[in-house]
Amino acid sequence: xxxxxxxxxxxxxxxxxxxxxxxxxxxxxxxxxxxxxxxxxxxxxxxxxxxxxxxxxxxxxxxxxxxxxxxxxxxxxxxxxxxxxxxxxxxxxxxxxxxxxxxxxxxxxxxxxxxxxxxxxxxxxxxxxxxxxxxxxxxxxxxxxxxxxxxxxxxxxxxxxxxxxxxxxxxxxxxxxxxxxxxxxxxxxxxxxxxxxxxxxxxxxxxxxxxxxxxxxxxxxxxxxxxxxxxxxxxxxxxxxxxxxxxxxxxxxxxxxxxxxxxxxxxxxxxxxxxxxxxxxxxxxxxxxxxxxxxxxxxxxxxxxxxxxxxxxxxxxxxxxxxxxxxxxxxxxxxxxxxxxxxxxxxxxxxxxxxxxxxxxxxxxxxxxxxxxxxxxxxxxxxxxxxxxxxxxxxxxxxx
Numbered sequence: 265x266x267x268x269x270x271x272x273x274x275x276x277x278x279x280x281x282x283x284x285x286x287x288x289x290x291x292x293x294x295x296x297x298x299x300x301x302x303x304x305x306x307x308x309x310x311x312x313x314x315x316x317x318x319x320x321x322x323x324x325x326x327x328x329x330x331x332x333x334x335x336x337x338x339x340x341x342x343x344x345x346x347x348x349x350x351x352x353x354x355x356x357x358x359x360x361x362x363x364x365x366x367x368x369x370x371x372x373x374x375x376x377x378x379x380x381x382x383x384x385x386x387x388x389x390x391x392x393x394x395x396x397x398x399x400x401x402x403x404x405x406x407x408x409x410x411x412x413x414x415x416x417x418x419x420x421x422x423x424x425x426x427x428x429x430x431x432x433x434x435x436x437x438x439x440x441x442x443x444x445x446x447x448x449x450x451x452x453x454x455x456x457x458x459x460x461x462x463x464x465x466x467x468x469x470x471x472x473x474x475x476x477x478x479x480x481x482x483x484x485x486x487x488x489x490x491x492x493x494x495x496x497x498x499x500x501x502x503x504x505x506x507x508x509x510x511x512x513x514x515x516x517x518x519x520x521x522x523x524x525x526x527x528x529x530x531x532x533x534x535x536x537x538x539x540x541x542x543x544x545x546x547x548x549x550x551x552x553x554x555x556x557x558x559x560x561x562x563x564x565x566x567x568x569x570x571x572x573x574x575x576x577x578x579x580x581x582x583x584x585x586x587x588x589x590x591x592x593x594x595x596x597x598x599x600x601x602x603x604x605x606x607x608x609x610x611x612x613x614x615x616x617x618x619x620x621x622x623x624x625x626x627x628x629x630x631x632x633x634x635x636x637x638x639x640x641x642x643x644x645x646x647x648x649x650x651x652x653x654x655x656x657x658x659x660x661x662x663x664x
Contacts, residue, residue, distance in 0.1 A: 284326065286460060286467075290319035293471040297478070304485070305478040310354035315471065317347030322463070325451070341379035341395045345372050348402040354474065355406035355426060359413040364405065371401045388450060389440045396437030404430045418477040425470040432462045493561040495539055496546030504560035508570050508620050511558065512613065516572040517579030518620075520609045520627035521545070521586070523565040524639040533600065541565075544594050545586075545606060552586050568624065576612050576644055583608040583642045591640060605640035607631055612646070 294316035301308035321343035349372045356363050375398025382391035403426055414420055436443070436459060443455035450456055491503030499507060523529070523545060530538040542565060549559045549569055558570040569586075571579050587608055594604040609631030613623050630645035637643065 286463060287319045287323035287326065289464070290315045290322060290467065290471075293475070294319060296471075296475060300475070300478050300482065303482055305482040307354050307357040308478045310350050310357055311471075311474050311478065314347045314350035314354055317343050317350060318463075318467070321347060322460075337383050337391065338376075338380050341383075341391065342376055344395055345375045345379075345398055345402070348372075348399040351426075351429075351470075352402045352406050355403070355422070356409055358419070358422075358477070359406060360409040363409045368402060368405060371398055374398065375402075389444060392440050392444065392455065393437045396433045396440075400430055400433040400437065403433070418473070418480050422470075422473040422477050425466065425473040428466045429470055432466050436462075493546075496543055496561045496567075498546050498550065498567070499558065499560040501560070501562055504558060504562070504568060504570070505620065507558045511556075511570070511572045512620060514572045515613050515615075516570060517574045517576055517610060517612045518623045518627045519569040519571070519579060519583045520562075520624065520631045521549075521567045521569070521583070521606050522631055522635070524605045524607055524635075526565040529600075529602075529604070532602070537598065537600070538565075540598055541594065541604060544597060545590055548586055548589050548594075552582065552589065554582070568627070570620075576610065576646075579610055579612075580642055580644060583610055587640065587642060607634040607639045608642040609634055610642060610644045 294312050294314075297308045297312035297315060301312055321340045324337075324340040324343070349368060352368055353362075375394055378394035378398075379391050382388070382394055407423065407426055407430065410419075410423055414423065436455065440455060443458060444450065444453045491499055491506065493500045523541060526538065526541070529541055542561070545565075545567065546559070546561060549567060553559055553569055554571065554574075556572055558572075560568045560570075562568050569582075571582065574582075587606060591603065591605045594600075595602065598604075609627045609629065611623055611626035611630060613620070617623055626645045630643040633645070634641045634643040
């Protein structure tokens with residue numbers, strides 16, 4: 265056997281292996297993205313459809329062997345164009361949703377139409393160029409839209425993978441006359457080999473990058489849901505504990521606040537209005553707290569505000585500002601005739617505290633004291649001594 269015949273046999277075996285491997289690989293990623301989409305990952309459905317479509321395109325040679333017909337060419341072109349349209353939508357769903365959708369649909373339709381025309385006149389190179397340049401444009405447009413939208417290494421890896429896929433299609437479409445010379449069948453051409461080999465490498469990179477980005481987004485969302493109160497948008501207990509654990513060494517002050525007569529508000533106006541009252545106080549805490557403060561809804565109508573590196577006097581001023589804003593603006597903002605007030609308990613962190621929960625207990629004790637003294641006031645409980653500083657409704661601070 266000659267060296268040339270040996271090489272031809274090797275190339276044919278490689279091509280046949282690719283013909284079976286690529287559809288399975290692409291379809292496997294389609295299944296993986298479908299599972300992740302079922303978990304609620306944003307954009308995973310577009311990725312799933314894209315990889316299933318591309319898998320259909322790469323499966324055409326197998327179908328051609330079972331049922332030889334020239335019609336399989338336009339079927340493959342339709343699968344690839346649809347797959348790249350979905351790739352485009354998946355990328356833009358992450359970076360700039362539905363950007364120039366009409367233009368992308370025109371490119372998709374134009375590419376498929378040109379491929380069909382080329383097949384009708386029997387011009388295979390024109391068909392391949394139309395398909396490659398159509399796919400290039402569909403995946404290149406999101407790369408333009410991605411400028412300024414990178415949110416970390418998952419986006420950068422996904423961007424790099426999309427660039428490689430775009431360049432692959434551009435270069436193949438530009439070199440068809442060299443990789444598919446006249447007289448050589450598509451199956452035995454360098455074009456077919458390069459298409460399958462590069463699709464295996466770059467497709468794998470794109471799939472893994474996109475899958476990693478989707479899974480990391482999903483983990484971030486689960487983490488957010490586990491740490492944030494859905495009603496107020498503030499941290500919940502778990503989120504508060506984790507955030508404060510990183511800031512405790514700086515020292516600071518802790519404020520506990522509770523809406524006065526909240527049950528009466530629910531009984532008189534319903535739970536929907538009660539929820540709006542909670543949201544209003546949460547917004548005021550978020551707005552009036554200084555940068556770096558940690559605000560949380562600890563349950564029901566009770567809130568906590570941790571102020572790192574803040575002494576009792578400064579913290580009392582912040583608590584007083586929130587108290588006044590809530591008492592003066594909450595009822596009118598919600599359209600309620602009855603007044604709305606809140607009580608506040610304040611303490612400072614101490615190095616002897618084994619955890620933040622000792623400070624929370626002191627702040628709660630000061631809060632109960634504010635309730636007992638008539639509500640709508642701020643009481644301060646020191647870390648090492650029982651005497652407290654109390655602010656009455658008129659806002660004047662005095663030593664108890």
